[in-house]
Amino acid sequence: MGKKTVRHHLPVKTLRDILTPHVITLAPDACADEAITIMRKRRISCIVVTEQQQPVGIFTERNLVDAAHRAVDFAGTNMRALMSSPVVTAPSSTTIYDAFNLFSLKKIRHLVVVNAQGHISGVITQSDLIAHLGIEYFVEAKKVGKIMNRTVQSIPAGSLVRDALARMHAGKMSCVFIAEKNIPFGILTERDMTRLIYEKHDLNKTVVEEVMSSPIRTVASDAPLHEAIQAMKQHRIRRLGVTAGDGMLTGVITQSDIVRGMEGRYTESLREIVREKEEQLQAALSSFREKSAYLDSIMRSSTDSAIIATDIKMTVKYCNPAAEQMLEIRANDMIGERIQNIAQKGIDHNCLVLAFDAVKRNEEYQFSIQHSANARSRSLECRVSGIRTPEHVLAGYVLILRDVTERRQLEEQLTMAATIDKLTGAFNRHTFEDLLDRERSRAQRHKSALSLIMADIDHFKKINDTHGHQTGDKVLQSVADIIRQSIRRSDMLGRWGGEEFMILAPETTAVNATALAEKLRRNAEDCEFPLFNRVTISMGVTALQHDDSVETLIARVDAALYDAKHNGRNRVEAR
Template identity: 35%
Template sequence: MKPITRTLHQELFDTKTVSDILDPLFVHVEPESNVVTALALMRQHKLRCIAVTYKKKPVGIFSERNLLLAAHYRRDLEVLPVEAVMSSPVIAVPDSTLLFEAFALMLNERVSFLAVVDHNGDCIGVASRAGMVNIFGVSFFYQNKTVSDVMLRTVATAHRGEKISAACARMAETGEPCILLEHERKPLGIMTAHDMSALILSGADLSAFRIEDVAAKPIISISPSASLDEAIALMNTHEITILVVIDQSGQIAGLITEDVVLAGIEAPYFRAFRSMLQQRQDRIADRNRELTERSLFLEQILTVASDTAIIATDLYLKIKYFNDAASMLLGSKPSDVIGLSLPDLFSKVQFEQVHFSRGIDAVQRKHKYTYATEFLRESAHLLLDCWVTGIRAEDDILSGYVWMARDVTEHRELQENLRRPLLRCRLTGLLNRQSLLDTLMREIDRTSRYGSPFSVIMLDVDRLKTLNDTFGYHAGDAVLRQIASMMSSNMRRVDIAGRWGGGEFVVIAPETSESEATSLADRIRELIEGHYFDEVGEVTISGGVAQYRGEEDADSIIRKAEKGLSRAKSRGRNRIEAA
């Protein structure tokens, strides 16, 4: 972890952009890269996360937390693509975005990372919330705070003898930053996600280790009464992100983590920013009440990007501020609308008002209101994300409203265009592994509601490795493409087929019993057996069938089908076996 500085320069708020804090070396991976490759790059460059890009566009973020999830669900990390477990979609900002705009966006969206793109939309780096705090200085946000004020008081613990695999499952499912090995509430060791990732990367069998075998010792600890500055200095000295908080009796009192520090910054950040605005107001104290009200409007406006339409009104919904983006969106000049009623303007341009009225009600109850809507402008169909919030003075008295809207049409279209190829296997055109899992979970949910059966078929090309070694991978790829085409042409319209990986295919057959699915699988097997493949001649497949019985999760039903497939292989191949 890079040292956290303790200086804040006011010009940072006015001039510095996210491009100023990016690492000169941009490390990224493609969606089809395997998890082990991504993790190795992260450890080589000491990264908390790595960007996932497709044709230079950001499509996801991969972190050690994603690795824990993959290991927990027993995925083969050597062949598992990053796209199957990455966090997606990712929020992207232009490299010209001011630091405080990016920081406010992170707080509002509750994310730790933003993808940074250039003017072409190509990803050039990742901005982290931790990096922002390094620039601004933690002391600015936490004046006179102690460890006890912000620490986590609920701590995940384990005792000697617990298997690493069980600890991994707990961390993956609960999101805990670490697990403490303890005896009578006294810490004996600590295991973090970083420690776990190193063990996973080594290829070790997690079930063969106990937590005491890998828990780090000695523990770096701190007192609850220590200042937050002391805690940060200790983290920097030892290059760690977690400290164990120990009380006077030597027992565990809590945890202080880098993420806890970052998560608590939101309120202090806005208080600090409000203080800076107040200093500016003091320098123009001779201005009249109208300028003072406008400075309150500015407090709300400065936290959003310049491409956002912003309209501020008084309590009677009379327009007081109307920016250029609002002018472009609604087709009205600021000089023509200042002083008019905002509902009247919405009626004039035929902009829907139901959600706006609900937003006004929400603000009066001290809530913020967000919604998505559509707007027809000069025959162009726009998709908008909108917000309604209030303007409140220091005494918390409501003095006006702010309506904001951002045109997300291109962003939604870009996300859809990026997502579409990621749903399918590029070789066969069938659904890919992650899409199959998503479809399987939806089918489980549907079956749970309506009680209709469904089955899963897993097929595997017999002796595919021998075929590749003999005729070359181009011939093997051609076989996989032909098999995918034959499957698609000989299934019902309701059946869903995809490539699981290698020579394995999965078919999800809704409203289908085990015997019916076995017949379907056998029909596909016979078609392939009777087909002559160019270059390689005859090819056969084996398969396993499993019916969902109402209690399994997606992982369990896949394992059942794999069990049937293994039985078919052991009994001579070119056959179908039910689980």
């Protein structure tokens, strides 16, 4: 009769849990110019092409770069001619780990999620996947230099954008660095190319210095991988330049490199080793003789796992050195003691009672505890199983503990990075969209008021160009603080992207939201900023209508903000 395992942890996430449900789609005969306009205004990296709700292709920034290199007339070309087809799809029940392998195997950056009828349900990007994967995929002994791409496309100052485009196309790279003597000082990305094509720049005449992003974000080749991931999340970018100690460019690391480099093989190998050791332990203890040299070797080799073995009366008969170190209790103080007495020194007694009851039912039991000793706190994962004779009679218990403190801390950091914009402290776009969808559904269900405000810092690019990105960052932080101090506790602030913010105001009519926006505008205008006289913001306001979707609500407030910009900036417009 096989063992039944009782697990006490969160279930593995599926694509249904993390997908972006509101997908922008176009028909195959739609004009490519329309796709470029949507990608630029929405700041999205792809458009899914559908027929009768079924995905038939996908148009990405990579497709745009390839088409621009061929000098395609976007105004006269439809999506069918430029899209990638067939499109890679997966059902919403797919686990994020299976999706991870699919990204790596298919070498894709977008995965279209479909329902049972094959209709599109959403899209998963590499950013979504990396934000939600278990931290064990990123904290194994991995350095940036191990998985970075050493093939770097760079061009000198004075080059034309057309040259950069050709390099990106030839190398199938998502970016080109602008460098002097291999010291990078600027970057052009696929997203930049989308902007330039949308703005109708002449790529044959525009010099890269005029449109590049500078300074670039870099990471050292010997830095841990999770630091690169954190930097990407913090700055909302998909790639980092990799430099040596002398500042020389040695490579580039992108989200694609992260997905390809982290197959999870090492993690699975460790799990297999642990399973094998536990099987050896069970066999060696089955007759419950005094520990042999063989058993002692197995247990002592488990340096990362604390092992405590008891007899049927729950008296401790053996513990390995890792148990002494992890629990900070000497072996002499554990051997011969009942496990319940040790529980008083750090192992939760109630969890042990539940665990022993489960083992008596021929089950295993897992739980987590927070163990504190000598002013130090550890997060421990615990597993209790039974020692049985060849006749399957219960003869004792084995408690195995693993210190997962570092993993939990990094998980918390990644969770925070996946929710909050680190620079401003506002919700990031992904989280804000979830909040907007939740509040929209609630307001429509209860027929209550809900308003959305979109704010944009006027002439922000000039601030960055004139005073530098550090000053620009301080302006973003100051504006976020002004908004935060002026709204109610029930209102929600999100950074929508770049210099744009969103304020979600529940139980608020359009009239009151407009008044709030005007208050925010005045507060920003009255604030004193160093280096220049003032900073102003333009604001769009809209209220929820009974048939609104998230997309129509965002589109309307975006249009209101456009009105404010078009009518002179530093003003509030409502739609």
